[in-house]
Amino acid sequence: MNEHIVKSFEDELNTLAAECARMGGLTEAQVADAITAVVKKNAKLAADVVGRDDRLDVLEAEIERKAIRLIALRQPMANDLRRTVAAMKIASNLERCGDLAKNIAKRSLVIKDAGPMTALTRPLDRMGKLVLGRLKEVLDAYTSLDLERARAVWTRDDEVDEHYNSLFRELLTYMMGDPRTIEPCAHLLFVAKNLERIGDHATNIAEIVHYEITGEEMLSARPKTDALGLEEAP
Protein backbone atom coordinates (compact mmCIF):
# COMPACT_ATOMS: atom_id res chain seq x y z
CA MET A 1 0.00 0.00 0.00
CA ASN A 2 2.69 2.43 1.05
CA GLU A 3 4.81 1.53 -1.96
CA HIS A 4 1.83 2.08 -4.19
CA ILE A 5 1.43 5.63 -2.84
CA VAL A 6 5.13 6.35 -3.28
CA LYS A 7 5.11 5.13 -6.85
CA SER A 8 2.02 7.09 -7.70
CA PHE A 9 3.59 10.25 -6.30
CA GLU A 10 6.66 9.68 -8.48
CA ASP A 11 4.29 9.28 -11.42
CA GLU A 12 2.51 12.51 -10.64
CA LEU A 13 5.79 14.36 -10.35
CA ASN A 14 7.03 12.90 -13.63
CA THR A 15 3.79 13.87 -15.34
CA LEU A 16 4.16 17.41 -14.04
CA ALA A 17 7.73 17.66 -15.33
CA ALA A 18 6.67 16.21 -18.69
CA GLU A 19 3.86 18.74 -19.04
CA CYS A 20 6.27 21.51 -18.25
CA ALA A 21 8.70 20.17 -20.88
CA ARG A 22 5.88 19.98 -23.40
CA MET A 23 4.94 23.57 -22.64
CA GLY A 24 8.62 24.35 -23.22
CA GLY A 25 8.46 22.83 -26.69
CA LEU A 26 5.38 24.87 -27.59
CA THR A 27 7.02 28.05 -26.28
CA GLU A 28 10.13 27.37 -28.36
CA ALA A 29 7.92 27.05 -31.45
CA GLN A 30 6.12 30.30 -30.63
CA VAL A 31 9.40 32.18 -30.19
CA ALA A 32 10.86 30.69 -33.38
CA ASP A 33 7.76 31.62 -35.40
CA ALA A 34 7.61 35.13 -33.94
CA ILE A 35 11.23 35.73 -34.98
CA THR A 36 10.55 34.42 -38.49
CA ALA A 37 7.40 36.56 -38.69
CA VAL A 38 9.28 39.76 -37.91
CA VAL A 39 12.42 38.95 -39.91
CA LYS A 40 10.57 37.71 -43.03
CA LYS A 41 7.52 39.99 -42.57
CA ASN A 42 5.32 36.92 -42.64
CA ALA A 43 1.84 38.12 -41.59
CA LYS A 44 0.23 34.68 -41.72
CA LEU A 45 2.80 33.28 -39.29
CA ALA A 46 2.42 36.32 -37.03
CA ALA A 47 -1.34 35.73 -36.86
CA ASP A 48 -0.72 32.05 -36.01
CA VAL A 49 1.56 33.01 -33.12
CA VAL A 50 -1.04 35.45 -31.76
CA GLY A 51 -3.79 32.85 -32.08
CA ARG A 52 -1.85 30.08 -30.35
CA ASP A 53 -0.80 32.03 -27.26
CA ASP A 54 -3.94 31.16 -25.26
CA ARG A 55 -2.76 27.56 -25.23
CA LEU A 56 0.31 28.50 -23.17
CA ASP A 57 -1.80 30.47 -20.69
CA VAL A 58 -4.02 27.42 -20.17
CA LEU A 59 -1.02 25.09 -19.76
CA GLU A 60 0.60 27.38 -17.20
CA ALA A 61 -2.61 27.57 -15.15
CA GLU A 62 -2.90 23.75 -15.24
CA ILE A 63 0.69 23.17 -14.19
CA GLU A 64 0.34 25.67 -11.34
CA ARG A 65 -2.88 24.06 -10.13
CA LYS A 66 -1.39 20.57 -10.25
CA ALA A 67 1.80 21.67 -8.49
CA ILE A 68 -0.11 23.31 -5.64
CA ARG A 69 -2.38 20.29 -5.33
CA LEU A 70 0.68 18.04 -5.18
CA ILE A 71 2.27 20.17 -2.45
CA ALA A 72 -0.94 20.22 -0.40
CA LEU A 73 -1.84 16.53 -0.75
CA ARG A 74 1.63 14.94 -0.76
CA GLN A 75 3.71 17.35 1.31
CA PRO A 76 6.81 16.59 -0.69
CA MET A 77 10.09 17.28 1.07
CA ALA A 78 13.53 18.36 -0.12
CA ASN A 79 14.24 17.11 -3.62
CA ASP A 80 10.60 16.35 -4.45
CA LEU A 81 9.43 19.74 -3.25
CA ARG A 82 12.12 21.41 -5.34
CA ARG A 83 11.04 19.48 -8.43
CA THR A 84 7.42 20.50 -7.89
CA VAL A 85 8.19 24.18 -7.32
CA ALA A 86 10.62 24.19 -10.27
CA ALA A 87 7.89 22.98 -12.65
CA MET A 88 5.57 25.73 -11.44
CA LYS A 89 8.20 28.45 -11.79
CA ILE A 90 9.46 27.29 -15.16
CA ALA A 91 5.87 27.28 -16.45
CA SER A 92 5.51 30.87 -15.28
CA ASN A 93 8.68 31.89 -17.13
CA LEU A 94 7.51 30.06 -20.26
CA GLU A 95 4.13 31.78 -20.15
CA ARG A 96 5.91 35.13 -20.10
CA CYS A 97 8.11 34.06 -23.03
CA GLY A 98 4.89 33.24 -24.86
CA ASP A 99 3.51 36.73 -24.15
CA LEU A 100 6.72 38.25 -25.46
CA ALA A 101 6.58 36.11 -28.62
CA LYS A 102 2.99 37.21 -29.14
CA ASN A 103 3.98 40.84 -28.71
CA ILE A 104 6.81 40.44 -31.25
CA ALA A 105 4.33 38.88 -33.69
CA LYS A 106 1.88 41.76 -33.19
CA ARG A 107 4.56 44.34 -33.77
CA SER A 108 5.62 42.55 -36.95
CA LEU A 109 2.03 43.07 -38.17
CA VAL A 110 2.10 46.78 -37.27
CA ILE A 111 5.31 47.43 -39.24
CA LYS A 112 4.78 45.00 -42.12
CA ASP A 113 4.01 47.82 -44.59
CA ALA A 114 7.07 49.91 -43.68
CA GLY A 115 9.79 50.08 -46.31
CA PRO A 116 12.50 47.42 -46.34
CA MET A 117 15.09 47.86 -43.58
CA THR A 118 17.44 45.20 -44.85
CA ALA A 119 20.44 46.41 -42.83
CA LEU A 120 18.48 45.55 -39.69
CA THR A 121 17.19 42.16 -40.77
CA ARG A 122 20.48 40.36 -40.25
CA PRO A 123 21.30 41.58 -36.71
CA LEU A 124 17.68 40.99 -35.68
CA ASP A 125 17.79 37.46 -37.08
CA ARG A 126 21.12 36.79 -35.35
CA MET A 127 19.85 38.00 -32.00
CA GLY A 128 16.68 35.95 -32.45
CA LYS A 129 18.64 32.77 -33.20
CA LEU A 130 20.89 33.35 -30.21
CA VAL A 131 17.96 33.81 -27.84
CA LEU A 132 16.13 30.81 -29.27
CA GLY A 133 19.28 28.73 -28.90
CA ARG A 134 19.50 29.65 -25.22
CA LEU A 135 15.87 28.72 -24.65
CA LYS A 136 16.39 25.33 -26.35
CA GLU A 137 19.56 24.68 -24.41
CA VAL A 138 18.02 25.44 -21.02
CA LEU A 139 14.97 23.29 -21.77
CA ASP A 140 17.33 20.45 -22.71
CA ALA A 141 19.09 21.02 -19.38
CA TYR A 142 15.72 20.85 -17.61
CA THR A 143 14.49 17.66 -19.25
CA SER A 144 17.84 15.89 -18.82
CA LEU A 145 18.50 17.45 -15.37
CA ASP A 146 21.91 18.42 -16.70
CA LEU A 147 23.58 20.81 -14.27
CA GLU A 148 26.51 21.66 -16.54
CA ARG A 149 24.26 22.63 -19.40
CA ALA A 150 22.13 24.84 -17.16
CA ARG A 151 25.26 26.49 -15.84
CA ALA A 152 26.56 27.07 -19.38
CA VAL A 153 23.36 28.91 -20.33
CA TRP A 154 23.66 30.99 -17.19
CA THR A 155 27.28 32.02 -17.73
CA ARG A 156 26.72 33.02 -21.37
CA ASP A 157 23.97 35.44 -20.36
CA ASP A 158 25.99 38.46 -21.53
CA GLU A 159 26.04 37.44 -25.21
CA VAL A 160 22.40 38.44 -25.58
CA ASP A 161 23.03 41.79 -23.92
CA GLU A 162 25.87 42.51 -26.30
CA HIS A 163 23.59 41.82 -29.26
CA TYR A 164 20.86 43.92 -27.74
CA ASN A 165 23.14 46.90 -27.09
CA SER A 166 24.54 46.77 -30.59
CA LEU A 167 21.05 46.46 -32.14
CA PHE A 168 19.83 49.37 -29.98
CA ARG A 169 22.66 51.51 -31.42
CA GLU A 170 21.96 50.43 -35.00
CA LEU A 171 18.29 51.25 -34.61
CA LEU A 172 19.03 54.74 -33.28
CA THR A 173 21.45 55.38 -36.14
CA TYR A 174 18.77 54.31 -38.61
CA MET A 175 16.21 56.62 -37.02
CA MET A 176 18.60 59.57 -37.07
CA GLY A 177 19.41 58.96 -40.72
CA ASP A 178 15.83 58.85 -41.95
CA PRO A 179 12.90 60.22 -39.91
CA ARG A 180 10.47 58.03 -41.89
CA THR A 181 11.98 54.98 -40.20
CA ILE A 182 11.38 56.36 -36.69
CA GLU A 183 8.03 54.69 -36.19
CA PRO A 184 8.88 51.19 -37.48
CA CYS A 185 12.24 51.35 -35.69
CA ALA A 186 10.50 52.29 -32.42
CA HIS A 187 8.58 49.02 -32.74
CA LEU A 188 11.80 47.17 -33.54
CA LEU A 189 13.36 48.65 -30.38
CA PHE A 190 10.62 46.85 -28.45
CA VAL A 191 11.10 43.69 -30.50
CA ALA A 192 14.80 43.72 -29.59
CA LYS A 193 13.94 44.37 -25.93
CA ASN A 194 11.43 41.52 -25.97
CA LEU A 195 14.05 39.16 -27.39
CA GLU A 196 16.44 40.25 -24.65
CA ARG A 197 13.75 39.53 -22.07
CA ILE A 198 13.18 36.03 -23.50
CA GLY A 199 16.93 35.56 -23.03
CA ASP A 200 16.54 36.69 -19.41
CA HIS A 201 13.82 34.12 -18.88
CA ALA A 202 16.21 31.46 -20.21
CA THR A 203 18.68 32.64 -17.56
CA ASN A 204 15.95 32.49 -14.90
CA ILE A 205 15.12 28.93 -15.95
CA ALA A 206 18.82 28.02 -15.74
CA GLU A 207 18.81 29.28 -12.13
CA ILE A 208 15.66 27.29 -11.35
CA VAL A 209 17.16 24.09 -12.83
CA HIS A 210 20.34 24.69 -10.83
CA TYR A 211 18.31 25.06 -7.64
CA GLU A 212 16.17 22.04 -8.50
CA ILE A 213 19.22 19.82 -8.88
CA THR A 214 21.51 21.14 -6.15
CA GLY A 215 19.17 22.78 -3.63
CA GLU A 216 21.43 25.80 -3.72
CA GLU A 217 20.83 29.26 -5.15
CA MET A 218 23.20 30.67 -7.74
CA LEU A 219 24.47 33.40 -5.51
CA SER A 220 27.02 35.31 -7.54
CA ALA A 221 25.80 38.19 -9.67
CA ARG A 222 24.95 37.44 -13.27
CA PRO A 223 27.75 38.03 -15.74
CA LYS A 224 26.42 41.11 -17.53
CA THR A 225 27.95 43.66 -19.84
CA ASP A 226 25.43 46.38 -20.46
CA ALA A 227 26.85 49.72 -21.46
CA LEU A 228 23.76 51.47 -20.15
CA GLY A 229 23.85 49.81 -16.74
CA LEU A 230 20.35 48.58 -17.52
CA GLU A 231 21.15 44.98 -16.74
CA GLU A 232 17.77 44.15 -15.22
CA ALA A 233 16.18 44.69 -18.60
CA PRO A 234 12.54 44.52 -17.66
Place this chain on the structure above:
Amino acid sequence: MNEHIVKSFEDELNTLAAECARMGGLTEAQVADAITAVVKKNAKLAADVVGRDDRLDVLEAEIERKAIRLIALRQPMANDLRRTVAAMKIASNLERCGDLAKNIAKRSLVIKDAGPMTALTRPLDRMGKLVLGRLKEVLDAYTSLDLERARAVWTRDDEVDEHYNSLFRELLTYMMGDPRTIEPCAHLLFVAKNLERIGDHATNIAEIVHYEITGEEMLSARPKTDALGLEEAP
Protein backbone atom coordinates in the same frame (compact mmCIF):
# COMPACT_ATOMS: atom_id res chain seq x y z
CA MET B 1 -5.23 21.46 21.16
CA ASN B 2 -7.09 21.40 17.90
CA GLU B 3 -8.27 24.97 18.43
CA HIS B 4 -4.72 26.01 19.17
CA ILE B 5 -3.56 24.64 15.82
CA VAL B 6 -6.40 26.36 14.00
CA LYS B 7 -5.63 29.68 15.63
CA SER B 8 -1.94 29.39 14.89
CA PHE B 9 -2.67 28.66 11.26
CA GLU B 10 -4.89 31.77 11.09
CA ASP B 11 -1.98 33.70 12.59
CA GLU B 12 0.46 32.39 10.03
CA LEU B 13 -1.91 33.27 7.22
CA ASN B 14 -2.46 36.77 8.61
CA THR B 15 1.29 37.27 8.93
CA LEU B 16 1.77 36.21 5.34
CA ALA B 17 -0.89 38.67 4.13
CA ALA B 18 0.62 41.44 6.26
CA GLU B 19 4.09 40.82 4.84
CA CYS B 20 2.65 40.94 1.36
CA ALA B 21 0.89 44.24 2.18
CA ARG B 22 4.12 45.64 3.58
CA MET B 23 5.94 44.63 0.43
CA GLY B 24 3.14 46.45 -1.41
CA GLY B 25 3.88 49.65 0.52
CA LEU B 26 7.58 49.45 -0.30
CA THR B 27 6.80 48.83 -3.98
CA GLU B 28 4.49 51.84 -4.08
CA ALA B 29 7.30 53.98 -2.67
CA GLN B 30 9.75 52.62 -5.25
CA VAL B 31 7.36 53.35 -8.12
CA ALA B 32 6.59 56.86 -6.78
CA ASP B 33 10.29 57.69 -6.40
CA ALA B 34 11.16 56.31 -9.83
CA ILE B 35 8.50 58.53 -11.42
CA THR B 36 9.76 61.58 -9.52
CA ALA B 37 13.35 60.70 -10.49
CA VAL B 38 12.55 60.66 -14.21
CA VAL B 39 10.14 63.62 -14.20
CA LYS B 40 12.32 65.90 -12.04
CA LYS B 41 15.65 64.44 -13.26
CA ASN B 42 16.58 63.70 -9.65
CA ALA B 43 19.73 61.54 -9.81
CA LYS B 44 20.00 61.05 -6.05
CA LEU B 45 16.49 59.65 -5.86
CA ALA B 46 17.14 57.44 -8.89
CA ALA B 47 20.20 55.97 -7.17
CA ASP B 48 18.13 55.35 -4.02
CA VAL B 49 15.52 53.43 -6.02
CA VAL B 50 18.21 51.28 -7.65
CA GLY B 51 19.86 50.60 -4.29
CA ARG B 52 16.64 49.62 -2.53
CA ASP B 53 15.40 47.09 -5.10
CA ASP B 54 17.21 44.12 -3.53
CA ARG B 55 14.93 44.47 -0.53
CA LEU B 56 11.90 43.60 -2.66
CA ASP B 57 13.65 40.57 -4.16
CA VAL B 58 14.38 39.27 -0.66
CA LEU B 59 10.81 39.89 0.53
CA GLU B 60 9.36 38.07 -2.46
CA ALA B 61 11.59 35.05 -1.89
CA GLU B 62 10.57 34.99 1.80
CA ILE B 63 6.86 35.23 1.06
CA GLU B 64 7.12 32.47 -1.53
CA ARG B 65 9.03 30.20 0.84
CA LYS B 66 6.55 30.76 3.65
CA ALA B 67 3.55 30.24 1.38
CA ILE B 68 4.89 26.93 0.07
CA ARG B 69 5.75 25.81 3.60
CA LEU B 70 2.22 26.69 4.72
CA ILE B 71 0.69 24.71 1.84
CA ALA B 72 2.88 21.68 2.57
CA LEU B 73 2.52 21.66 6.36
CA ARG B 74 -1.07 22.83 6.74
CA GLN B 75 -2.74 21.62 3.54
CA PRO B 76 -5.11 24.57 3.53
CA MET B 77 -8.34 24.05 1.61
CA ALA B 78 -10.64 26.36 -0.35
CA ASN B 79 -10.58 29.89 1.06
CA ASP B 80 -7.34 29.41 3.04
CA LEU B 81 -5.53 27.92 0.06
CA ARG B 82 -6.67 30.84 -2.10
CA ARG B 83 -5.39 33.34 0.47
CA THR B 84 -2.01 31.60 0.59
CA VAL B 85 -1.61 31.36 -3.17
CA ALA B 86 -2.81 34.98 -3.57
CA ALA B 87 -0.05 36.26 -1.26
CA MET B 88 2.55 34.35 -3.26
CA LYS B 89 1.28 35.62 -6.60
CA ILE B 90 0.84 39.21 -5.48
CA ALA B 91 4.41 39.19 -4.14
CA SER B 92 5.60 38.00 -7.56
CA ASN B 93 3.74 40.85 -9.29
CA LEU B 94 5.14 43.36 -6.80
CA GLU B 95 8.67 42.13 -7.34
CA ARG B 96 8.25 42.72 -11.06
CA CYS B 97 6.86 46.23 -10.40
CA GLY B 98 10.01 46.82 -8.35
CA ASP B 99 12.21 45.72 -11.27
CA LEU B 100 10.31 48.07 -13.57
CA ALA B 101 10.71 50.97 -11.10
CA LYS B 102 14.43 50.23 -10.92
CA ASN B 103 14.66 50.21 -14.70
CA ILE B 104 12.84 53.58 -14.90
CA ALA B 105 15.26 54.99 -12.33
CA LYS B 106 18.26 53.71 -14.31
CA ARG B 107 16.96 55.22 -17.52
CA SER B 108 16.44 58.54 -15.77
CA LEU B 109 20.17 58.46 -14.96
CA VAL B 110 21.09 57.67 -18.57
CA ILE B 111 19.13 60.64 -19.95
CA LYS B 112 19.67 63.14 -17.15
CA ASP B 113 22.10 65.23 -19.22
CA ALA B 114 19.84 65.44 -22.28
CA GLY B 115 18.34 68.86 -22.99
CA PRO B 116 15.03 69.75 -21.35
CA MET B 117 12.01 68.07 -22.92
CA THR B 118 9.41 70.04 -21.02
CA ALA B 119 6.55 69.20 -23.37
CA LEU B 120 6.97 65.56 -22.36
CA THR B 121 7.28 66.09 -18.61
CA ARG B 122 3.61 66.72 -18.04
CA PRO B 123 2.16 63.69 -19.91
CA LEU B 124 4.84 61.47 -18.32
CA ASP B 125 3.97 62.79 -14.86
CA ARG B 126 0.25 62.30 -15.52
CA MET B 127 0.72 58.73 -16.68
CA GLY B 128 2.95 58.03 -13.68
CA LYS B 129 0.37 59.38 -11.24
CA LEU B 130 -2.38 57.35 -12.89
CA VAL B 131 -0.38 54.11 -12.66
CA LEU B 132 0.67 54.79 -9.08
CA GLY B 133 -2.96 55.52 -8.18
CA ARG B 134 -4.00 52.14 -9.60
CA LEU B 135 -1.30 50.34 -7.65
CA LYS B 136 -2.37 52.06 -4.40
CA GLU B 137 -6.03 51.34 -5.05
CA VAL B 138 -5.50 47.64 -5.71
CA LEU B 139 -3.29 47.25 -2.63
CA ASP B 140 -6.06 48.91 -0.59
CA ALA B 141 -8.47 46.42 -2.12
CA TYR B 142 -6.11 43.59 -1.11
CA THR B 143 -5.61 44.66 2.49
CA SER B 144 -9.32 45.39 3.03
CA LEU B 145 -10.47 42.39 0.92
CA ASP B 146 -12.71 44.85 -0.93
CA LEU B 147 -14.15 43.17 -4.01
CA GLU B 148 -15.72 46.31 -5.46
CA ARG B 149 -12.48 48.23 -5.28
CA ALA B 150 -10.55 45.42 -6.96
CA ARG B 151 -13.18 45.28 -9.67
CA ALA B 152 -13.00 49.06 -10.18
CA VAL B 153 -9.24 48.86 -10.77
CA TRP B 154 -9.78 46.04 -13.20
CA THR B 155 -12.46 47.81 -15.27
CA ARG B 156 -10.46 51.05 -15.56
CA ASP B 157 -7.51 49.18 -17.09
CA ASP B 158 -7.89 51.02 -20.41
CA GLU B 159 -7.10 54.48 -18.99
CA VAL B 160 -3.41 53.59 -18.72
CA ASP B 161 -3.37 52.25 -22.28
CA GLU B 162 -4.86 55.50 -23.57
CA HIS B 163 -2.15 57.48 -21.81
CA TYR B 164 0.52 55.14 -23.11
CA ASN B 165 -0.68 55.35 -26.71
CA SER B 166 -0.85 59.12 -26.58
CA LEU B 167 2.61 59.38 -24.99
CA PHE B 168 4.02 56.97 -27.60
CA ARG B 169 2.69 59.31 -30.34
CA GLU B 170 4.09 62.42 -28.63
CA LEU B 171 7.50 60.79 -28.29
CA LEU B 172 7.61 59.83 -31.97
CA THR B 173 6.60 63.38 -32.98
CA TYR B 174 9.39 64.76 -30.81
CA MET B 175 11.93 62.41 -32.36
CA MET B 176 10.84 63.31 -35.88
CA GLY B 177 11.09 67.02 -35.09
CA ASP B 178 14.63 66.94 -33.70
CA PRO B 179 17.03 64.03 -34.29
CA ARG B 180 19.04 65.02 -31.22
CA THR B 181 16.13 63.91 -29.06
CA ILE B 182 16.00 60.42 -30.61
CA GLU B 183 18.23 58.77 -28.03
CA PRO B 184 16.69 60.24 -24.86
CA CYS B 185 13.21 59.72 -26.31
CA ALA B 186 14.03 56.07 -27.05
CA HIS B 187 14.69 55.67 -23.33
CA LEU B 188 11.46 57.51 -22.53
CA LEU B 189 9.60 55.08 -24.81
CA PHE B 190 10.79 52.32 -22.50
CA VAL B 191 9.92 54.37 -19.42
CA ALA B 192 6.37 54.79 -20.75
CA LYS B 193 6.18 51.08 -21.55
CA ASN B 194 7.44 50.21 -18.07
CA LEU B 195 4.77 52.42 -16.50
CA GLU B 196 2.15 50.67 -18.64
CA ARG B 197 3.46 47.32 -17.43
CA ILE B 198 3.21 48.42 -13.79
CA GLY B 199 -0.41 49.27 -14.61
CA ASP B 200 -0.82 45.75 -16.03
CA HIS B 201 0.54 44.28 -12.80
CA ALA B 202 -2.08 46.32 -10.88
CA THR B 203 -4.70 44.70 -13.13
CA ASN B 204 -3.19 41.25 -12.47
CA ILE B 205 -3.35 41.92 -8.72
CA ALA B 206 -7.00 42.98 -9.08
CA GLU B 207 -7.69 39.61 -10.73
CA ILE B 208 -5.85 37.76 -7.95
CA VAL B 209 -7.80 39.64 -5.24
CA HIS B 210 -11.05 38.85 -7.07
CA TYR B 211 -10.14 35.16 -7.18
CA GLU B 212 -9.00 35.19 -3.55
CA ILE B 213 -12.36 36.58 -2.39
CA THR B 214 -14.79 34.82 -4.71
CA GLY B 215 -12.97 31.67 -5.83
CA GLU B 216 -13.90 32.57 -9.39
CA GLU B 217 -11.72 33.75 -12.26
CA MET B 218 -12.52 37.00 -14.00
CA LEU B 219 -13.43 35.40 -17.26
CA SER B 220 -14.36 38.22 -19.60
CA ALA B 221 -11.61 39.83 -21.63
CA ARG B 222 -9.96 42.89 -20.19
CA PRO B 223 -11.45 46.18 -21.33
CA LYS B 224 -8.65 47.42 -23.56
CA THR B 225 -8.37 50.15 -26.17
CA ASP B 226 -5.02 49.88 -27.84
CA ALA B 227 -4.82 51.40 -31.28
CA LEU B 228 -1.91 49.13 -32.13
CA GLY B 229 -3.62 45.94 -31.07
CA LEU B 230 -0.73 45.44 -28.66
CA GLU B 231 -2.94 44.93 -25.66
CA GLU B 232 -0.74 42.32 -24.00
CA ALA B 233 1.91 44.95 -23.54
CA PRO B 234 4.77 42.78 -22.30
